Amino acid sequence: MVLEAIRYTPGPPSQLQILDQLKLPHTEVYDDIYSSSDAWRAIKEMRTRGAPAIAIVAALGLAVELNKMELSDSAPEAEIFIKQRLDYLVTSRPTAVNLADAARKLRKIVEKAAAAQGATGDSLRQAYTKASEKMLVDDVSDNKAIGQYGAEWILKNRATSAGETVSVITHCNTGSLATAGYGTALGVIRSLHARKSLKHAFCTETRPYNQGSRLTAFELVHDQIPATLITDSMAAALLRIKSSSESISAIVVGADRVAANGDTANKIGTYSLAIIAKYHGIKFLVAAPRTTIDLETKSGEQIIIEERPGREVTLVKGPRHDGVSLDLNVVETVSIAASGIGIWNPAFDVTPAELIDGIITEVGVVEKDSNGVFHLDKIFDGLDVEMHPPTIGGI
Numbered sequence: 001m002v003l004e005a006i007r008y009t010p011g012p013p014s015q016l017q018i019l020d021q022l023k024l025p026h027t028e029v030y031d032d033i034y035s036s037s038d039a040w041r042a043i044k045e046m047r048t049r050g051a052p053a054i055a056i057v058a059a060l061g062l063a064v065e066l067n068k069m070e071l072s073d074s075a076p077e078a079e080i081f082i083k084q085r086l087d088y089l090v091t092s093r094p095t096a097v098n099l100a101d102a103a104r105k106l107r108k109i110v111e112k113a114a115a116a117q118g119a120t121g122d123s124l125r126q127a128y129t130k131a132s133e134k135m136l137v138d139d140v141s142d143n144k145a146i147g148q149y150g151a152e153w154i155l156k157n158r159a160t161s162a163g164e165t166v167s168v169i170t171h172c173n174t175g176s177l178a179t180a181g182y183g184t185a186l187g188v189i190r191s192l193h194a195r196k197s198l199k200h201a202f203c204t205e206t207r208p209y210n211q212g213s214r215l216t217a218f219e220l221v222h223d224q225i226p227a228t229l230i231t232d233s234m235a236a237a238l239l240r241i242k243s244s245s246e247s248i249s250a251i252v253v254g255a256d257r258v259a260a261n262g263d264t265a266n267k268i269g270t271y272s273l274a275i276i277a278k279y280h281g282i283k284f285l286v287a288a289p290r291t292t293i294d295l296e297t298k299s300g301e302q303i304i305i306e307e308r309p310g311r312e313v314t315l316v317k318g319p320r321h322d323g324v325s326l327d328l329n330v331v332e333t334v335s336i337a338a339s340g341i342g343i344w345n346p347a348f349d350v351t352p353a354e355l356i357d358g359i360i361t362e363v364g365v366v367e368k369d370s371n372g373v374f375h376l377d378k379i380f381d382g383l384d385v386e387m388h389p390p391t392i393g394g395i
């Protein structure tokens with residue numbers, strides 16, 4: 001079975017389903033998305049999550065809505081409606097830039113359609129739908145290029161102690177469950193595995209939502225990739241004890257927003273891993289498509305960090321385990337914190353560019369110049385930043 005966070009059937013009538021990630025890894029339930037409001041709720045509740053996936057579900061949720069409603073024949077009225085729904089969708093989660101980037105591009109497409117001779121509500125609907133559907137396809141191809149570039153870079157820059165194969169640590173979930181498929185940082189791991197160059201993958205639990213233990217572990221087991229789950233607090237010890245014996249050559253993470261200077265907002269705990277990597281002389285890489293790079297945000301200080309409800313730290317929900325086996329028919333919620341304690345629950349942190357060795361994109365790996373500065377604008381001029389096209393091996 002192919003792991004699909006998003007199931008979409010073009011219309012009319014178009015159909016959209018999302019895999020409810022709050023129920024993974026034990027049960028696979030798909031929820032129907034009939035409107036932009038359904039999409040907003042699914043994103044807000046984190047039934048669907050992951051910077052690229054959020055953008056795609058939002059865009060397609062509105063496409064489904066447009067394709068089943070009586071949209072005004074007036075192009076100006078239709079344009080206003082579509083833009084209002086896009087503005088609403090962007091409010092679902094503030095840190096990941098992919099959603100805002102997609103909304104900006106879709107607005108431009110709708111404006112261009114509205115300016116065309118003989119524009120109608122239906123011509124805007126068609127232009128919007130075509131553009132939003134293309135996001136689904138582009139994301140997978142971008143992720144496979146990220147995977148190839150990232151694998152090539154890690155092998156070229158692997159730790160001296162490593163042999164022909166390398167081990168990698170990753171954080172949170174950046175795979176098929178965070179994207180339209182294949183994944184970004186997890187796509188790099190998939191690419192290394194496909195080349196028979198991966199010794200072992202180590203995934204962190206990623207408290208408090210547990211994207212690592214619930215989602216990345218699920219994907220790694222599904223793909224039969226040799227992997228070990230560690231708690232977030234074990235990463236430093238792992239590097240101190242096993243970095244040479246396990247040939248750990250890099251920590252690769254995803255991103256929710258990369259600022260123009262390379263400062264990167266990603267799942268909480270990423271910054272700690274970057275510090276650990278620096279201390280242990282391990283490469284620290286961010287894997288992200290260009291839709292995650294925000295040249296309008298000059299540095300990490302300007303990135304809004306979403307704070308989530310305290311109950312996500314203090315409560316854990318899942319199927320009952322009686323010490324011997326799971327009972328999938330009984331889902332329980334347990335409290336794991338003292339009542340009355342204050343909770344701080346930022347969903348992300350910002351890793352400064354100085355701690356990042358490379359940013360793996362679908363057009364190449366961006367490295368800092370001799371002054372330690374990332375020039376991310378260059379990859380938007382169609383210029384490849386590292387002219388080592390991936391040898392398409394394995395995938």
Ligand SMILES: CSC[C@H]1O[C@H](OP(=O)(O)O)[C@H](O)[C@@H]1O
Nearest residue numbers: 049050051174178254255266267
């Ligand atoms: C493909 S990168 C996904 C990115 O999004 C995750 O955040 P969340 O699970 O809260 O949506 C995490 O930061 C990942 O790195």
